[in-house]
Amino acid sequence: MIAVKQRVAALQVQLPVNRSVLFLVLLMMGFCAATVMSLGMGGVEISVGDVFVHLAHRIGITEVGIDAFDARILDSLRLPRILRAIIIGGGLGLAGAVMQSLFRNPIADPGIIGVSASAAFGAVSMIVAGHLILGSYYAAFGPYGVPIAAFGGAVLATVVISILSRQDGRTDAAIMLLIGVAINAIAFAGVGVFTYMADDAELRNLTFWQMGALSGNGPTDMPALIVMALGIAYLIRLGTPLNLFLLGEAEARHLGVEVEHLKRRATVITALVVGAAVAVSGIIGFVGLVAPHLVRLATGPDNRYVLPASAMGGAIILTAADAVARIIVLPAELPIGLVTGIVGGPFFLGLLIVEKKRRRL
């Protein structure tokens, strides 16, 4: 054991790599492992070896593939689904980390402060009342109207929160949470009204969607997924400016950050990512909260590492949660929002107790 520690220490001296970078590499490996394992799990068990053979075949490394039935399950069911899990999980984890820095508060999360619910309200209103709003254009634009409406709801909620929770230039955590309670109440009431108005087919659509589902809506998801991927690519590079932001807005400006510019961009793009995530998969809670908190335990608060690690952590969490959702009540599947809620809620309570002992909150 000691010998190993010495080796690691020696390695760290030789290479200009710090603990956080090492953690990012570990996380990347965990991410790959979770993806491969999740691909093998479900109603039809596919061995890890077969998954590798199939992936290698698809890339063109090997000539022979696997059993055609298994291959079709992987190609048309699990791969798209896991791709959604990765992008949505990564997007939510990253959005949570960015919001926590923007509000300079460790308990911000798109679900808790009502951004997700507000996006859901936007999407539901488009599903139920879309043909009234868009009229004759509904046939052509309807499917794309849902993500746009979800984005609109997310932006609205974010703007309301950032305006109302500011007092003398800083964000008050208690007020922010209370505004979140209010927005959640309003948005869920709105969703309830539409649920009441909806017909049977729409209703089944809506309920699944409030609990979150990764089954997707086919090719109409593509624009939302692309938007999320672009949003992730932008947000993940904001590490240093967001670190400066944690010092305070005035201080960030003294250190060369165009504060208003950064705030506006980061807020809009975070809302875009959350809105797109909700449009594809419904409300999936706690990922945006748990992922950044978990990675901070390992990397510390430095956003240059927290942001990419939160994205990867969120992707791992959602991929794993999806695997659980698929196998726990075979042959049916559990809505994924329930899984993240059941696992994430108590987990977060535990985290709060630890944080409370450290008096960090």
Next chain:
Amino acid sequence: MTLMAYKAEFKARGRYLLRDVSIAVEPGEVLAILGPNGAGKSTLLKVLAGELSPSGGTVFQNGRALSSISALDLAQERAVMPQAASMTFPFTVFDVVALGRAPYRKVSTRQFDQKQVRRAIELADITHLANRAYPALSGGEKQRVHLARALVQLWGMTDASQSGTESNGSDEQPSVARFLLLDEPTAGLDVSHQHAVLALARQEAKERGVGVLMILHDFNQVLTYADRVAILSSGEVVEQGSVSDVLTPDLLSSVFKSPIRAINDPAGGIVLVSQSA
């Protein structure tokens, strides 16, 4: 090459917080701002730092209007030590100081940054705190962390471990002057650290040609550490000039509405004391 407010005014809710303030900080000098509470001292500092834009008049830094300079360029020419900065995330002291290097992240190297940070931590006397979490520090310790952060920002790409304005020993002036703005740098500090902070600021001015502006409350600290002083009252400059000319008991008594006397210090010079009658 100065930091200068020209006829600056700042209005908030119909009330003038600053009115017709013209003031200039020259490179290599320490300018103190003195005045009663609510006189507009912090507002003036924020206007000079570009944090607030004046509702009238202009601020120039190195000959350019402040409003036309990008935040990054501004950050490379002046550093600000704020009165209180809150941070709930548990960054270590070393990391908070290292944030001061952010304006130079495109041009600097990791090794050079760390060297500057270690030097600043040493000067601010927080070496023993370097690995502690910032939120757990006392108010005075936090102040010193922010001083160190302002120092590494101010030093820019000149090596702090070498004294003199330029590392190569030539006496050519840098093309732009740098400025350090301190908002009550001594608040919350014990006596020895108060003197350490003020001595550091003065040293930056004298050895590196930095223009230093600081808000102070102690007349005797102004006498000891400042070259010039401006007295602010109700948003206007009452008087400015060299320390010995301006700091007269009569003027101070009327501005601060409290009797202030000058007594001869046996060790040389004078001491200003305030005593209620």
